[in-house]
Amino acid sequence: MYDIAVIGSGPAGLSAAVQARARNRSVLVVGGDDRDNPLYKTPRIDNYLGFPQVSGKELLERFRAHADGMGVARKEGRVLNIMPMGDTFYLSIGSEMEQARAIILATGVVWANKYPGEAEYLGRGVSYCATCDGMLYRGKEVVVVGKAADAPQEANYLQELGCKVTYVSDKAPDGLRPDIPFVKAPKVEITGEGKVEALRAGSTTIPCEGVFILRPSVAPADLLPGLVLDNGYIQVDRNMATSVPGVFAAGDCAGLPLQVSKAVGEGLVAGLRAAEYVDHISHSI
Structure with missing residues (x-):
């Protein structure tokens, strides 16, 4: 079991993972193919502090190398659903299952309007x-x-x-x-x-x-029942906590502006607060 599972391997997810590892929490980052990441496709970024005229691919590779150096575990795959059971979350990743004590959603923006018939025939074809x-x-x-x-x-x-x-x-x-x-x-x-x-x-x-x-990923509301949205984005407080205890969100999925700097900052907060949450429930057991 991991202390924290991060859904999404972009700037917000990797920032959260680095912060959680800095507090000695075990972290799993689950992400999809780089080709589905809008940042990876961006030829030039001019507004990320300290890295003018950097490509999105280079920036993402630097973030990933930092996380790898911190000992963050990574798994490529698509999280299909998250099931909370007591103080544990079960993540279905393709045909595999992982467990974590806290979740950080950093899925980016997932515009997942269902196709006609999709919801009706889910599980029936x-x-x-x-x-x-x-x-x-x-x-x-x-x-x-x-x-x-x-x-x-x-x-x-x-x-x-x-x-x-x-x-x-x-x-x-x-x-x-x-x-x-x-x-x-x-x-x-x-x-x-x-x-x-x-x-x-x-x-x-x-x-x-x-x-x-x-699809590249499942919409957050389909991943986790009870998650409250606000105009299509995950509703969070100042601690990046969602409506579900033990679940935090950061980056584009948590609202505007859709910028790398904002994603990294929110990831930092989410990583810190998720680590604190894990400490709290560990001491309560």
């Missing part, structure tokens, strides 16, 4: 995890809706597993197996009677029994 549920669809028709950079690799995995995969995205995928059909469509709709039976991708209807929707 709709999945967010290829490695978790792929075996259930061996020999069956499935569709991968690719919104994350690693979605083509997940589609390849499903095809190798024995699923009959069609890949749907608003742009051509990089690294998709040539034997997997690609349908370009910006909008999709999931249909069926009691379970998934087809996916409409633009003017194309694709019969299927499973739909894997692969």
